[in-house]
Amino acid sequence: MSEPFYTDKAQVRAAFERAATRYDSAAVLQREVSDRMAERLDYIKVAPPVILDAGSGTGYGAAALKARYPDARVVELDLAHAMLAASREKQKDGAGFLGRLLKKAPWQVCADIERLPLADESVDMIWSNLAIQWVNVPDGVFAEFRRVLKPDGLLMFSTLGPDTLCELRGAFAGVDGATHVNQFIDMHDLGDALLSGGFATPVMDMEKIVLTYDDARGVMQDLKAIGAHNVTDGRRRGLLGKHAWQGVVERYEAHRRDGKLPATYEVVYGHAWKGSPKPKGNALPDGRQVIEFVRRGDASR
Template sequence: MSLSDSSLTPPTLDVRALARWNHRAPAQSPWLHEEVGRRMQERLQWIVKPPQTWMDWEPVRGGMQAHDLVQQRLPKSQAWLVHAQAHHAQAAKQRWQTSVWSRLAGAKAVQFQEPPFEVDMVWANMGLHWAVNPPALIRQWAEHLHAQGFVMFSCFGPDTLVQLRRLHANMGWPAPAQEFTDMHDLGDMLVAQGFAEPVMDMEHIRLQFATAERAQQELRELGRNLHPARFAGLRGRQWHVQWLQAVQGLANSEGAIELNFEIIYGHAFKAPPKMKVAQETAISLKDMRQALQKPVP
């Protein structure tokens, strides 16, 4: 496969392999997703007008504990949970199905489907990097928001697993993971899909592992290598031993294997609808109100 192939530009995802992984992905949240979600929910304190309604996009894989933290920060808000996979939706119901006693105590029951109206916030933790077509997913988020609604999301950036990528390149092996989309490109996608003045930032989380086996376990919990240019067949035990030895060789003077994860955070308000003006134009009262309303920073 040529390196100029368009399938090798971020995001690089094998569509069929991704579908298989989504169907098999365990109904649990990786530790790193939970940690990123914990950090992202702290940013809600800077929102001037807390959302009264919000939608959590794929919280079972995105972060179940993180969802609980958002609910604790927004105790009077109504939450909707959206999952594409049936076993994830079932896990969500088992965890968040509100009991009769909780309802009598005044707790708002979590809803397990797409909201029937536009909401104040879409919360999408650590899911965008699994989208084959990020602009299409961002557009879906915009469609669920009213004109003053906003999205908060996080995902992996291109410097994720840079140590492992160098190792594979030096060994002549295919890439160990997909190529992740740059922060600035994601900002451009937000604007193109109907969001205004996105705020983008990033941080590096460096995890240390005592052994190559423990590092591999963490990576498998996060997902799979779905790069279309990955090794086409199955690797044998001999190669696996070789891989573990090579990764162990990344250990520093203290014996720790350090892997870098670039985390991108995005926050943007939905832009008011643009009205086309002709010689004679009819504008509904609803569109006029939305056009005159400006997002609250």
């Protein structure tokens, strides 16, 4: 059963296939969040032999993982073949940071993170940067992640929360009955899904990152360039009329500060372990587990 705000998986794939050639030029947020995720690994003592980069894009995260764990085999997995091809091309050319770090022929898999073509208990760590937000029901993808993780394996991910693009969503409100901005799952629901999926000692935190633009069209162009424009089932099938678009622009202008328009992203981070059903210590006396939620301050870029 579908809902108007559910993402259309075929449209998600098509959007990222089209965006692959220009993705790196616009993926400022994706790189920033990847770097902040990597900083969290400073506090987690692991040495994983096999790492799955689930939703690897053009390979930025894979390069960082290879730099941190030079003896690990990093498997890049993405829904869009063109994204994997872009990563492979950079490695083949040996150009820049990615080419220097990933000298071996890459292991790449073109597949859906909700249906991983990997054996049970075959990877030691799963890294997923800004990919889970394209999944409508997180329980399924967390079940797949847990299936392929080895015992005591680590899941680390980032995704987007419901306040993402709140300015743009407000500007489109009331235009018509269609959905115009992707909608995202709340941090607390994700934490609950981790627990119900059998993950141990989950830790969740959130921060807001604000990108700034000269105009509303710039926001929309960047979203299209990274394949993140509206792909909901309830999206409008035709173009928005000139009068309606002008109303969107005028409502967005109410958010202008210091000459710039903000685009807010609520970034949710999470990590958890595939452990035994018995908690490892983060539990109440009666055995119920506790999710740790941490709220961080806003950040601007």
